[in-house]
Each structure stands twice: as structure tokens, then as C-alpha cells.
Amino acid sequence: MRQTGAGSVAAVEGDNGIVVEQLVREYRKGPRAVDGIDLQVQPGEIYGFLGPNGAGKSTTVHVLTTLLPPTSGTARVGGHDVVKEGPKVRSLIGVALQEAALDPLLTGRDHLRLQATLQGVGKEQRKPRADDLLERVGLADAGDRKVSGYSGGMKRRLDLALALIHQPRILFLDEPTTGLDPQSRTALWEEVARLRREDAVTVFLTTQYLEEADVLADRVGIIDQGKIVAEGTPAALKAEIGRPSVHAIPRRDEDRPAIAQFLLQFGEPLATTRDVAVRLRNGLGLTDIVRAVDQDGVDIVDIELRAPTLDDVFLAKTGRTLEGAAEEAEAEQQEKRVR
Amino acid sequence: MNVAWPQVGAIARRSLVRTARQPASVIPPLVFPVALMAVNAGGLRSSVDLPGFPTDSFLAFALAVPFIQGALFSTMNAGADLARDIQTGFVNRLSLTALRDWALLTGQLAGVVVLGVVQVLFYLSVGLAAGVDFASGPLGILVLILYGAIVALSFGALGAWLAFRTGSGESIQALFPVLFVFLFISSMNAPRNLIGVGWFRVAATLNPVSYMIECVRSLIITGWDWQALALGFGFVIALGLVSMTLAARALRTRLTRT
Numbered sequence: 203m204r205q206t207g208a209g210s211v212a213a214v215e216g217d218n219g220i221v222v223e224q225l226v227r228e229y230r231k232g233p234r235a236v237d238g239i240d241l242q243v244q245p246g247e248i249y250g251f252l253g254p255n256g257a258g259k260s261t262t263v264h265v266l267t268t269l270l271p272p273t274s275g276t277a278r279v280g281g282h283d284v285v286k287e288g289p290k291v292r293s294l295i296g297v298a299l300q301e302a303a304l305d306p307l308l309t310g311r312d313h314l315r316l317q318a319t320l321q322g323v324g325k326e327q328r329k330p331r332a333d334d335l336l337e338r339v340g341l342a343d344a345g346d347r348k349v350s351g352y353s354g355g356m357k358r359r360l361d362l363a364l365a366l367i368h369q370p371r372i373l374f375l376d377e378p379t380t381g382l383d384p385q386s387r388t389a390l391w392e393e394v395a396r397l398r399r400e401d402a403v404t405v406f407l408t409t410q411y412l413e414e415a416d417v418l419a420d421r422v423g424i425i426d427q428g429k430i431v432a433e434g435t436p437a438a439l440k441a442e443i444g445r446p447s448v449h450a451i452p453r454r455d456e457d458r459p460a461i462a463q464f465l466l467q468f469g470e471p472l473a474t475t476r477d478v479a480v481r482l483r484n485g486l487g488l489t490d491i492v493r494a495v496d497q498d499g500v501d502i503v504d505i506e507l508r509a510p511t512l513d514d515v516f517l518a519k520t521g522r523t524l525e526g527a528a529e530e531a532e533a534e535q536q537e538k539r540v541r
Numbered sequence: 542m543n544v545a546w547p548q549v550g551a552i553a554r555r556s557l558v559r560t561a562r563q564p565a566s567v568i569p570p571l572v573f574p575v576a577l578m579a580v581n582a583g584g585l586r587s588s589v590d591l592p593g594f595p596t597d598s599f600l601a602f603a604l605a606v607p608f609i610q611g612a613l614f615s616t617m618n619a620g621a622d623l624a625r626d627i628q629t630g631f632v633n634r635l636s637l638t639a640l641r642d643w644a645l646l647t648g649q650l651a652g653v654v655v656l657g658v659v660q661v662l663f664y665l666s667v668g669l670a671a672g673v674d675f676a677s678g679p680l681g682i683l684v685l686i687l688y689g690a691i692v693a694l695s696f697g698a699l700g701a702w703l704a705f706r707t708g709s710g711e712s713i714q715a716l717f718p719v720l721f722v723f724l725f726i727s728s729m730n731a732p733r734n735l736i737g738v739g740w741f742r743v744a745a746t747l748n749p750v751s752y753m754i755e756c757v758r759s760l761i762i763t764g765w766d767w768q769a770l771a772l773g774f775g776f777v778i779a780l781g782l783v784s785m786t787l788a789a790r791a792l793r794t795r796l797t798r799t
Contacts, residue, residue: 267637289639297637303630307562308555319551320638348562364634 218245218280218294218371218404220266225275227261235261237428238275243406243421248398250419250436251408252512254524258428259408260300263376266406267297280372293322296370300377302361306350310341310360313349314367321368335363339393355386362393372404373397379414391418412512412524424516431519436512443510443518447472448491449479451503464500465491472514473523481514545644552640552648553655559622560656570614570656571663574607581606581730591735596762601673604664605757606729608689609750611660612696613720619653620700620713627708627795636796646785646792650697657693661686668761676764685760688773692753695781698788705791727751749776 220243227236236258243249253259264270266277268288277284280294304313314332323331336345339359349357358378365373375394379387395418397403409415415422416436424432424439432439448468452461462471462478468491469480488507495502516524560566582600589597596602626632635645665682668675675681703713726741727750736742745751756773759766 269633269636292637293639295637299630299633299637301630303634305555305559305626305631307559312555312558316551316555317638319547320635320640322639325547 218402219243219247220249220280220372220404220406221276221278222262222266223276225262225265225277226273227258227265227270228273234273234428236265236272239425239428239430241423241430241433243404245404246398246402247420248394248405248407248418250415250422251406251425252410252412252415252422252516252524253408253425254410257425259410259425260376262425263297263299263374263406263408267295267374268292293368294370295372295374296365296368297374298358298361298365298376298378300380302357304349304352304357304360307348309346309348310336310352310363311345313360313364314345317364317367323368331367335366339363340389355382355389358382358386358390359393362390366397369401370403372406375405375407377408377410379409379411387414394418410524416512422512424512424519426516426520426522432515439512439515440510443514445469445482445484446510447479447481447508447514448488448505449474449477449508450495450500450505451477453501453503457501461500461502464494464498467494472517473521475523475525545641548640548644549648549651552645553651556619556622556649556652557655560618560652566618567656570611570618570660573614574610575664575667577610578603578607585730588731588735593732593735595732595758598673598762600668600671601762602758603730604668604673604761605754606724607664608661608685608692608757609724609729609753611664612657612689612692613717613724615653615657615660615693616696616700616720617713617717618656618700619649619697620704620716621710623649623701623704624708624710624713627704628710632795642792642796643789645796646698646701646788649701650694650785653697653700654690654693657697658686658690660693661689673761675760676762677760681760681765684770685757688757688760688777691774691777691781695777695784698781698784702784702788702791705788705795708795723748723750727754729754749780752776 220241222239222241225236225239226234228234239258239262241249251259251262261270265272266279266284268284268291271285279291282290282294284291308316311332314335315328318328318331332345333342336342339362341356341359341363344352344356349360352360362375362378365375373394378394379390382390391414394405394407398405407414407418419436421433421435422439423430432442434442448465450461450465452458458478465471465478465480468486469482472479472481488505492505494500495505513524516522578600582603585603586599588594589599589602594602623632626635665685677684700713703716707713726744727748728736728745729750733742733745733751736745752769752772753776755769756777759769759773763769
């Protein structure tokens with residue numbers, strides 16, 4: 203059964219859950235990458251941590267997986283404090299970081315054997331476990347090939363297999379599908395869903411893809427500039443925004459301002475790059491707009507009614523789209539590099 | 542069972558597998574020192590006619606040099622491998638396992654030692670094939686293998702320290718010429734008492750590499766020279782202790798895991 207809401211701290215603490223309170227992580231020469239976040243992940247839940255590049259997702263994962271100490275605040279993973287009980291936390295978790303750091307000279311099977319030994323998997327179990335995982339992630343035929351010959355999708359799948367070698371109760375996946383083709387992405391989603399469904403693994407998944415969070419996550423936390431700006435099930439978050447939006451594509455680009463002005467009578471404007479859009483006021487529907495378009499002879503190529511998406515949630519909470527926020531972050535990085 | 546020893550074995554195995562799959566890491570430490578020795582043995586052969594030269598075979602005299610030169614190559618390779626692991630995030634991957642800090646360092650160095658022993662066996666084989674007579678006999682050859690292992694360990698730890706400290710392969714490469722200067726300003730090509738240039742003789746006398754070379758050389762051409770052995774082993778063990786302490790500290794800083 204799906205968990206659809208955060209339970210009490212006590213219920214999460216002793217189990218395979220994650221409890222974070224007022225977590226802060228500051229870098230020496232930068233702003234707060236994580237700025238006082240609170241979150242709870244229920245045992246057996248897939249928690250999607252959604253945000254643009256530079257929002258603080260990976261830093262949060264690094265703290266929760268014991269790779270970085272927090273500046274302040276607390277985090278407990280599987281009932282253990284990430285600062286005081288690092289080794290215990292590491293024994294419970296499997297982690298696939300953003301960069302699948304694999305050794306190009308080793309084969310997939312070499313990697314699994316190394317990881318199994320380092321994780322303390324018994325000698326007799328190492329080979330069958332490696333075979334099983336290679337099979338499960340679709341690398342059975344490629345297991346004895348050097349990783350230098352793997353595609354991006356194959357590396358990601360091997361990375362997932364490595365994270366699972368010691369049968370962790372909690373799995374951290376940091377942007378696991380970034381750069382993957384649609385087929386590999388779907389295959390990875392299926393495997394993550396299966397892990398939760400069949401093995402009751404708790405999954406903490408960071409992503410910048412709305413669709414990924416929408417499809418996979420039981421609950422989503424949206425992070426921007428180090429702060430969680432919204433949290434809940436994807437359905438609840440979208441329902442919170444409530445009203446659908448209407449998107450019109452002008453026939454001529456120079457008509458955009460006029461069409462934007464025309465649409466203002468139906469709702470508040472939305473920041474978009476490809477079309478002209480408004481969030482509909484209550485009580486209005488697509489037919490009202492189509493009728494008005496006909497009456498006024500507005501020249502548009504297409505008009506579409508869209509249900510709220512997680513991007514709308516992000517927009518409502520931050521005033522920016524996810525795409526726009528990512529571009530801003532990239533520009534900021536660029537500026538820093540130039541300086 | 543203590544899980545750390547299998548971890549050491551796994552890290553050492555990886556180090557060896559990596560090296561075996563990179564001919565560019567295996568061949569230069571074997572071939573270049575021997576090639577340099579052959580060139581020197583040809584060009585400096587008449588040195589043996591100098592009064593006080595300790596042997597009538599320059600090849601036997603020069604055979605000590607590859608031991609140290611090969612170790613320098615090992616230092617570079619071990620350091621560069623570790624630096625690359627840091628740069629690519631592989632060390633982070635290892636940090637997320639139950640791997641103990643000391644097991645990572647020990648495993649990495651164990652791999653370097655095995656390669657060091659392989660190198661020594663190769664140099665000894667070349668020497669034997671070329672007709673070098675080992676004055677200290679079979680037991681001396683065993684001591685040479687042991688010494689080669691300790692030299693590889695000490696220099697390997699130096700490379701590991703630099704890698705953990707800088708995390709940069711370029712920094713390790715930049716150190717290579719510096720280490721080679723130590724090798725060249727030593728008694729590699731002439732006994733110290735026969736070095737004519739005053740400053741060079743002083744530099745060679747102050748240079749610990751001279752004593753490492755003379756330790757190896759004594760087993761090949763003199764027999765059991767306890768003073769040379771004590772100085773050679775003393776310097777290389779001291780270097781090893783300092784390097785390993787520094788490497789262990791730098792590793793703790795590098796692995797910031799809680």
C-alpha cells in the first residue's frame with residue numbers, strides 16, 4: 203500500500219525512514235546550499251526531491267549519505283544519526299550518485315565483486331548476487347566487458363546494481379536518469395518501482411525532471427535555493443494550485459503581446475517561453491476562450507487547456523519555471539567561472 | 542571474520558587488475574630502467590679501470606639503479622591512479638561502502654608492493670641473464686626482493702600521500718622530475734669516493750637515495766656489508782614511516798565522511 207503522507211517522527215525513526223530537521227549545509231565560499239530543511243520519508247516510500255540545478259538536492263544527498271557533515275541541524279537515516287553513526291548509516295543504504303563513478307578498466311562483474319567485498323557480502327553469496335543483479339538490470343551479456351565500452355544507460359544500470367549489492371533497506375538515487383535515452387529511463391523507473399513494490403526499499407530520489415517525480419514518487423519535496431518550497435503527493439500539490447492553464451500559440455511572433463493582452467481577461471499571466479499562457483480564473487473553461495477568440499478574430503495556430511503540473515507548482519511557489527530556474531543557476535555558475 | 546582483510550585484498554586486486562590492463566603502466570617501469578642501465582653500462586664501462594672502483598663489471602655496479610628508478614615509476618603510477626580515483630568520484634563510491642580508511646591505503650599499497658616485487662624479479666632476471674654474479678648469494682637475492690618490496694611500499698606511500706593531499710594527477714606528474722633529480726644527484730653512476738666534483742660529492746653524500754642504491758649494490762658486488770644494509774634499510778624504512786603517516790592523515794582529510 204502506498205504511503206501518502208509523512209507520519210510521526212517516532213514512527214519513521216526506528217524503521218527504514220529518513221528524518222531531517224533544520225538541516226543546514228554551508229560551503230566556505232558560497233551561500234547556504236541547504237538552508238534549514240525539514241523532511242520525513244516514510245519506510246517503503248519513494249520520495250522525489252525535485253528542483254533545478256544548484257537547488258541543493260545533491261548536497262542534501264551527500265549529507266544524508268554521510269559524505270558531507272551538516273553545518274547544523276540533524277538527520278537520521280534508518281534510525282541512525284548521520285554524524286554520530288556514519289558507519290551504521292552506510293551499512294543500511296545503497297547510493298547511486300549523480301556521476302556514475304566507475305572504473306573504465308574494470309568489467310561490470312569486477313565492479314560488483316569489489317563492491318560486494320567492500321560491503322561485507324559473504325564470499326559464497328558474491329557471485330550469485332552479482333549474476334542476479336546483472337540479470338535484473340539487463341547487463342547479463344555485458345557483465346564481462348570493460349566499462350569503458352558501456353553506454354551511458356548501461357553505466358547507470360550498473361551503478362544501480364552496485365548500490366543494491368548488499369540489499370540495502372534505503373536507496374539514494376541522485377538524478378539517476380539524467381542524460382539517459384527514454385528507453386533506458388523507463389527501464390530504470392520500472393526497476394525502482396519494483397524495488398519499492400517487492401522489496402519494500404525506501405527510495406530517496408532527486409530529479410530535475412517533473413515527469414520522473416510525477417510517475418515515480420509517492421511524495422515530492424520541491425527544493426529551490428536550499429529551501430523546501432512545497433511538499434506533498436504530486437496529486438495534492440497539483441490540486442493545491444487548482445486551476446488549469448490555457449496556452450495559445452500565435453501565428454505570428456509579433457502578435458504575442460496582443461494575444462497576451464487578450465488572454466488577460468481570462469486569468470493571470472504565466473511565464474512561458476514557447477507560447478502565451480494564463481492561469482484560468484475560477485468558473486472559466488476552454489470554450490469561453492475559444493468563443494472569444496472566434497468573436498474577436500484572434501489569429502492563433504493552436505490553443506490548449508492544461509491541467510496543473512509540478513512545474514506549475516514550482517512556478518506558483520517560486521515565481522519561476524523549473525527550466526528558467528535551471529537557466530538562472532547555469533548563468534550564475536558561468537558568472538562565477540568568469541570572475 | 543574481520544571484514545577489513547578481504548577489503549584490503551579486494552583493493553589490492555583492483556590495483557593489480559588495473560595495472561595489468563594498462564600496458565603503458567607496466568612496460569615503462571620495466572623497460573626504461575633496464576634500457577638506461579644498458580646505455581650506462583656501455584658508455585661508462587671504462588669506469589671500472591679507475592683505481593678504487595669496487596668491481597670489474599659495470600653492469601653489476603649499475604644493476605642497483607633500476608631498483609630505485611622503477612620505484613619512482615611506481616610512485617608516479619600509484620599516485621596518478623589514486624588522484625584519478627579522487628577526480629572521477631571513485632573514492633566517493635568507496636567511501637560509501639563499509640571500507641575502512643586504513644584498508645583503502647593498505648590495499649592500494651599492497652598492489653604497489655606486488656608490482657614492485659614483479660619489477661625486482663625482472664631486473665634480477667636481466668642481471669642473471671647478463672652474467673652478473675651476486676656476491677651475497679641466493680640469500681642476498683631474497684634480501685634484494687624484500688628490499689624492493691619495502692622500497693615500493695615507501696615510494697608508493699609517498700605517491701599516495703601526494704594524491705590524497707592534492708587530488709590532482711597533474712601535481713603528481715609535476716613531481717616526477719623532482720624525484721629524478723634526487724636519483725641523478727646520487728651515487729648512481731659512480732661510487733661517492735670517486736666523484737671528482739666537490740659539490741656533487743657533498744650532494745650525493747647528503748642524498749638518501751645514494752644509500753638506497755649502495756644498499757642494493759653492496760648485496761650484488763660486495764656481499765654482506767652491514768653498514769650499507771643498515772643505512773639503506775634505515776633510510777627507506779624512515780621514508781616509508783613518514784610517507785605512510787602523511788598518507789594516512791591526508792586520507793582522513795580527503796574522506797570527509799562522518
